[in-house]
Amino acid sequence: MSAENAAVNFSELVNKNKQTLARLKESPRLLLHRRDGEDLVLTTAARAEQDRTVVSAATRMLSALARREPGSVQLLLDILPDAFPWVRFLPERDVHAFAVELVGTMRAADSVGNSAAVAQLLAAWQHTAEVHSDPELLSALTRDHDADYGPATDPRELG
Template sequence: MTAQQLEVNFSELINKPKATLAGLAGAKRILLRRRDAEDLLITTAARGEQDAQIMSAETRMLVALVRHDAAARALFLEIIPEAFPWVRFLPAESVRAFAAELAEVLPAAESLGNMSAVATTIAAWQHTAEVHSDPELLAALTSDSGEDHGPVPEPGTAG
């Protein structure tokens, strides 16, 4: 919990709604802990809109810098390992591919107001780095044994 975030159990909101929501006066948001489901985040509509506007401006400025300035592109590539330490396991050309894909997905996702595609892109590249970090797994996944293991069943069906 931070000074900007109040954490309460969901039952507290149900039992004492006014007192719980009054916590928004001193915090930017309330994190509702739920036992049997994903936690919820409550904030004011004005704060949510403000946060979205800030994220949108940051995204547009970053992408514009990277697209229009060679030095900014070089710096973007240089800081990627600091922002995402796991890229150190990727080959250099994959780090460049990740940076390029991130620079493409950020403005597209921002234009929709849904950043989940950015999270998916980051997670996919992180999983790729995990494979590269394990020499045995990398060898198993990249070797061409020539052996066909047959058809792959549809997801969710018994194989």
């Protein structure tokens, strides 16, 4: 059973906890659907530690690769479109900035054991690529706006 298929309602964990937890033997993760909140993922501590070890190892390898000879940076730049197809929409200087920022953020996030900053960085750069993929949107966001509409109204005054 794949992790994608191992899913139950949260109430099943509450009402049939032994049977539900037994499903972790079949799948590394169990998706718990909640009615009144964000879905949860349940896994064993050993599997969570394995995942962390793998991500940390990959981060250290990528970081070491990027710090080597200048040719290594070019290799990283060459493989980015395979990993993140949307980088094709970024200007060349932004692809380089993304690569440098990604490696640095991954190293920092690994050092504190929290990947939230990496996820945020990827989302932000992907949104930037989306803007570059749409010429009209890019033009609207990058053109000089000569019109001055004066000071903004304080939102508290609108209520």
